[in-house]
Amino acid sequence: MVDSGARGNKDQLKQLSGMRGLMADPSGRTIEIPILSNFREGLSVLEFFISTHGARKGSADTALRTSSAGYLTRRLVDVVQSVVITQPDCGTHEGVRAAILKSSDNFVVEKIEDFIFGRVLAKDVYEPGTGNILVNPETGKVYQRDTVILDDDAKFLSNYKKRVPVVEEKVLDLSDINIPEVYAELAEDVDLGTEVLPSESELNWEVIKKLRESRVKSVKVKLYPIVGSVVAEEVIWDKERKKQLAVEEEQIDVTVAKMLEENNIDSIVVRPEIYVRSPLTCEAEHGVCAKCYGLDLSNHKVVSVGESVGIVAAQSIGEPGTQLTMRTFHTGGIATTADITQGLPRVEELFEARKKTKDPEGIFSKVKGVVVDISQDEPKKIYVQDELGTIHEYVVPSRVRVNVTIGQKVLPGQSLTTGSLKVRKILEELGVEDTAMYLLREIKKVYVQQGVDIHDKHFELIIRQMLNKAEVIEPGDTDFLPGDLVPITILNKVNREIMEGNANIELNRKRVIGKVLAKHILIKNEEGQVVELAKEGEEITEELLEQLIKYNVKDILVINHDKEREVYQIMPKETVKYRRKLLRITQASLEYEGWLSAASFQQTQQVLTDAAIKGAVDYLKGLKENVIVGQLIPAGTGFEI
Incomplete structure (x- = not known):
């Protein structure tokens, strides 16, 4: 029965031959009386009644919660129905960092291999330690920007690990033009006569230029080949094994590299840093571009322009929602951690970004650092020391447990306690990328626990729509009003145009001299009266231009030599200041x-x-x-x- 795979598993075999065990009541609490009999022996009357909870809850769920799964699908379709592939490439250099997805309770939601499959590389992938672009030795494929990651590539990149030395000392010949491919800094002070370059100065083009101008032929440097790669070992401890220096999936920066050097760690196992294009970072003004979406999963080719990926995403997420509700009676009411009460309500809680969650609220670290102390007095407090030595205090709410230990290294956004995190707090403290990744991990976890496998890009399209709007705080010199909710792509485009216009002001002031005004210009004088500064058809002279600048006239409409009207910006403009907003899916549809x-x-x-x-x-x-x-x-x- 178990091996056939048709129906039934080890749990059901245990119930037939062993004992049924502990049951869960409809709210998910475990009933304290265990069922000692099995189905072969038969159940007593009391045991039979205890075991009916599962069947009854299953019937009620099927009737009641199928409708809520259908309603969720309708809301999801509505929020992404307009998302279509509108262009082949938006040209962005942004992307998301590939990582093992772990939920706040350390449950592995997804491996790197599955995370990067079917995507396009946003940046070149560099071989750790050498700084050269990584090449697959079997296929000869070069992993540079815009490469599509297929099945074999995902396996190769996720399994590629290498032991790299932490630090190397070397004498650098300055007659050679090339800068080292890896992070390097001066190993000792260098006296140039006019100034002294201190040791630990980063070796960049500016430093090399100063050294060459002072006729220095060679210089002693320290190379840190591990900087820019990702830790592939579980944990790296200090000499006394009291403090964690680096943890799995941490990006290695200069501070971490120097801490490893101080603790006499010669080399560590690392993997390359991989950035992939994602709908979350796509800069297409409407819809998303083909490269940020990646492969069409129905035919494993790059998606076509015009494909309605929004509807596909909504239905891919919504359809298994009916399975989530109906899975209850398959467990027969046996007390397990993944009972379905977490299923659909948890998904809805995240998509609707509920302010009040059913679980107690947990707390997360806002910085990268080490837990230095946990005070047990009520209220409990966790103290985290960041890399600069500042101590951050976190008060633990009464209904949650601490799930970190003294000496443990924590990363920004990592849970310090049990309980679910508030999505809006993550957005305020850590920004859009961390918020999007938290939502992705937590929503995907619910489906993975039920054995439903959905590709990340479908969730990312919904999350993109939730984080797509920003609230205008200061409109600057634009037509927006404070409090307006505007798509982030439009705000970025407006700000980019303003900055480009500001860069051309000097050139525009020269160009307008001698041209004719297409429209009269009104200004407010010192007495607050509206007066005409220049008439329509008047030629722009140096004196008139000075007057326009004095009265802060920013744009003027002139007639060109081709008799066409053209606007010239002659004064700097203020950009829009905004705050990113998280909209729940219902609100995103209505906005x-x-x-x-x-x-x-x-x-x-x-x-x-x-x-x-x-x-x-x-x-x-x-x-x-x-x-x-x-x-x-x-x-x-x-x-x-």
């Missing part, structure tokens, strides 16, 4: 730029009233709006390139 899609989702009267007051225009960019008005959807064959 969608087009009103038709939002109105057809929820709160129809409110959405239509708001749209009417604003005089909102829907440009029919998503799929839903086009279905409503009876047009071809802008995806697949209906996508206009």
Whole structure:
């Protein structure tokens, strides 16, 4: 029965021949009376009644919670329905760092191999210790930027580890133009006559230039080949084995390398640092680009432009949600940690970014450092010392347990206690990337525990929509208002244009001399009266330009030699200052730029009233709006390139 794989496992065999054991009641608490009989012997009346909880809960779940799984799917579809592959490449150099995904309770959610499969490299992958681009010796494939990672590549990169020396001393010949491929610094003070370069100065082009100008032919340097790679060993302790110096999956920086050197550690096992493109970091203004999405998992080829990846993602996540609800009665009510009460409610809690969670709230480290003390007096406190020697105090809430020990190294975002972390706090303290990775780990964990395997990119598309908006704090010289929620891609584009305009001011001031104003210019004088500074058709002279600058006129509209109108910026503009926001999926759907899609989702009267007051225009960019008005959807064959 067990080996056939058809139905049943060791747990059910134990119930047939051993004892049924402890049961769980509908709320997940363990009933203290164990069932000592097995099915072969038969159960007593009391044992039979204790064991009916599982069957009853299963029936109730099937009836009640299938509807909530369907509702979750509807919300997910609504939040990502407009996400289509809009271009082959957005050109970003950003990406996410490949790592073993571990949840806050140290459960391994995903290995590196599965994390990087089907993605595109955002940066070159360098061989640890040499600084050369990594090459697969079997296939000859070079792992440089824009390489697609297939099955064999994912296996090779995830298993590639190398023992690398911590520090090497070397005399560098300065007649050789090349700078060392690995991090290097001066091993001793160098007297240049006019100044002294202290030891431990980083060896960069500026330092090399000074050394060459002072006719220094060679210099003694320290090379740190491990800087820039990732620790592949579990834990590295100091000499007394009291303090952890480095932990698995930690990026090695100069501080860590020097601590290893001080503790006489000659070499450690490391793996290369891998950055992959992701929908989370895609810079496409609408939808996502093909390279940030990666392979189409239906045919293992790079995804086509026009593919409606949003709908695919929502249905890939929503459909197994019905399995999550119905899995309860398969366990027959046996008391296990992964009872389904964590399933769908936990997924919904994360997607809806609930302020109040069902589990007690845990705390996380805001810095990279070592736990130096844990005080047991109420309230308990954890003290973490960062790399600069500053002590950070964390008060432990009463309902949670401490899950770190003295001497343990902690990384930013790592849980210090049991309990679930508040997503909004992670966003405030650590930023967007840590928030996105926490959501990914925790949502994926629920599915993995139920044996459902979904690729990360589907979750990332939903999380991208949740983190896509920013709140304007200071609008600067733009048309936004404080408090406006604007897509982050638009804010970045506006700020980029302002900075480019600011860089061209001097050139523009020269260009406008001799040109004719296309529009008159009004200003407020010292008395606060509005007066005309220049008339339409007036030629711009040096004197007029000085007046415009004095009264802080930023843009002027002129007529070119080709009789065309053109705007020139002649004064610096302020960029927009904003704060990233986390929207729950329902709110993200209602904050969608087009009103038709939002109105057809929820709160129809409110959405239509708001749209009417604003005089909102829907440009029919998503799929839903086009279905409503009876047009071809802008995806697949209906996508206009």
